[in-house]
Amino acid sequence: MLSLNVFPPTSSSYSVTITKPNHHFSINASHKLKPNLLNSFQSSNLSLKPISQIHHSLTNSPSFNRFLSHPFEFSPKPTTQFLKAVSDEGESSPQEVNPNPKPKNIKKLVLVFGFWYFQNIVFNIYNKKVLNIFPFPWLLASFQLFVGSIWMLVLWSFKLQPCPKISKPFIFALLGPALFHTIGHISACVSFSKVAVSFTHVIKSAEPVFSVIFSSVLGDRYPIQVWLSILPIVLGCSLAAVTEVSFNVQGLWCALISNFGFVLRNIYSKKSLQNFKEVDGLNLYGWITILSLLYLFPVAIFVEGSQWIPGYYKALEAIGKPSTFYIWVLVSGVFYHLYNQSSYQALDEISPLTFSVGNTMKRVVVIVSSVLVFRNPVRPLNGLGSAIAILGTFLYSQATAAKKAKKIEGEKSS
Structure with a gap:
């Protein structure tokens, strides 16, 4: 079970804690870095919900359920569209999308040509x-x-x-x-x-x-x-x-x-x-x-x-x-x-x-x-x-x- 706790500011920092069985993560945000962080959350479309609502939203999300069944599966978006989008936006070239491509299978190439x-x-x-x-x-x-x-x-x-x-x-x-x-x-x-x-x-x-x-x-x-x-x-x-x-x-x-x-x-x-x-x-x-x-x-x-x-x-x-x-x-x-x-x-x-x-x-x-x-x-x-x-x-x-x-x-x- 995931839980999210947001602690009110004490002097100069916010504290966000994410808890999972056997895991505990804590993130501190300083006023010096982002003095209006909490106000930004509240003014944006994002909202801070109680733990029970967060758990309910996650467990009923199709994307979350797909992640549970296929934890290493990427988005089903077509690769050609993804590479085109990356290339058109100018953020990176298609070659940079996968920095560690799999080596070419010589046997497979021989079969394809054969x-x-x-x-x-x-x-x-x-x-x-x-x-x-x-x-x-x-x-x-x-x-x-x-x-x-x-x-x-x-x-x-x-x-x-x-x-x-x-x-x-x-x-x-x-x-x-x-x-x-x-x-x-x-x-x-x-x-x-x-x-x-x-x-x-x-x-x-x-x-x-x-x-x-x-x-x-x-x-x-x-x-x-x-x-x-x-x-x-x-x-x-x-x-x-x-x-x-x-x-x-x-x-x-x-x-x-x-x-x-x-x-x-x-x-x-x-x-x-x-x-x-x-x-x-x-x-x-x-x-x-x-x-x-x-x-x-x-x-x-x-x-x-x-x-x-x-x-x-x-x-x-x-x-x-x-x-x-x-x-x-x-x-x-x-x-x-x-x-x-x-x-x-x-x-x-x-x-x-x-x-x-x-x-x-x-x-x-x-x-x-x-x-x-x-x-x-x-x-x-x-x-x-x-x-x-x-x-x-x-x-x-x-x-x-x-x-x-x-x-x-x-x-x-x-």
């Missing part, structure tokens, strides 16, 4: 297997978004993932990013149906070129190191395209359009979603997936809907067992969502620089694995161009990370 890479490889392989016998990328891309939508609805329904509060401004802010995500996804899927997986990923490694160009048009400024880093990307992609055995104009243009869509999605998200920072990355991706499905499926019906049934029977004849075809389609849909989900989890665990390096290496792993699985012929110049493009992507990630670090140091010094 799942991320494995899921991406599985998606690319089975996505291409389906498209080889069922060349209807609009339907397959729609199904992949459908699986991701169902996955997120299950997570939210069973409270495995906290569901964000939905409002009209939030939905309107998502319409633009979801549209560009749809463009990026369907374009990549069409490219996969026309050319080798490795070639599509080489062209998609040119995404930083689009990012720098569009961001510069919108007013961002990049140092010379960033501009120099995109030169090997352009050179490597050009060399890979010229020497690609499975070269197809539509496949090339769709891969470029995919870069266009995903870059604009990222740029538009920063501008339209800056007032919704309390929504975490996985929930944001979930709602973008749902809206993208609503965008894509009606168009898919218009573009190739009349060919789905004849194409389905041809696919069954080519593969022999219907169950095998169903499994391939389902695996492509599930692992499309899983590898995107793992990328968000990886970004939560590591720095943006480490993430960008890991993303670059992931593309290398996917290219090599697809070449081994599908036995695509690779000419020496084609391999050299791919390597140069990937190297340029790595240099770009290093240069942009240095730019961000310099910007943060400038903000701190100012």
Whole structure:
């Protein structure tokens, strides 16, 4: 039982005593330090209550009861909101909130990267297997978004993932990013149906070129190191395209359009979603997936809907067992969502620089694995161009990370 005793002033001090079984605390306040301390208490919203009232207030407080059941649990306020508030108030930086952070678990990082890479490889392989016998990328891309939508609805329904509060401004802010995500996804899927997986990923490694160009048009400024880093990307992609055995104009243009869509999605998200920072990355991706499905499926019906049934029977004849075809389609849909989900989890665990390096290496792993699985012929110049493009992507990630670090140091010094 807690008790609070306030003794009247004797000559020059106040005495406040807090008593608990086996504990006794006493605080003395001098007139010299605060001569009107008692008057301040009485004039403020705070009031001095009898011991019985204090005990009754404490024992009936939800916060006090939560503290009793979870004495080491912090406030349930979202961490992102807390860090944002601390940062905005200028009292301290987010890095100062937790002075003794836990060391990174290397095994956990290895697992996160391992799942991320494995899921991406599985998606690319089975996505291409389906498209080889069922060349209807609009339907397959729609199904992949459908699986991701169902996955997120299950997570939210069973409270495995906290569901964000939905409002009209939030939905309107998502319409633009979801549209560009749809463009990026369907374009990549069409490219996969026309050319080798490795070639599509080489062209998609040119995404930083689009990012720098569009961001510069919108007013961002990049140092010379960033501009120099995109030169090997352009050179490597050009060399890979010229020497690609499975070269197809539509496949090339769709891969470029995919870069266009995903870059604009990222740029538009920063501008339209800056007032919704309390929504975490996985929930944001979930709602973008749902809206993208609503965008894509009606168009898919218009573009190739009349060919789905004849194409389905041809696919069954080519593969022999219907169950095998169903499994391939389902695996492509599930692992499309899983590898995107793992990328968000990886970004939560590591720095943006480490993430960008890991993303670059992931593309290398996917290219090599697809070449081994599908036995695509690779000419020496084609391999050299791919390597140069990937190297340029790595240099770009290093240069942009240095730019961000310099910007943060400038903000701190100012």
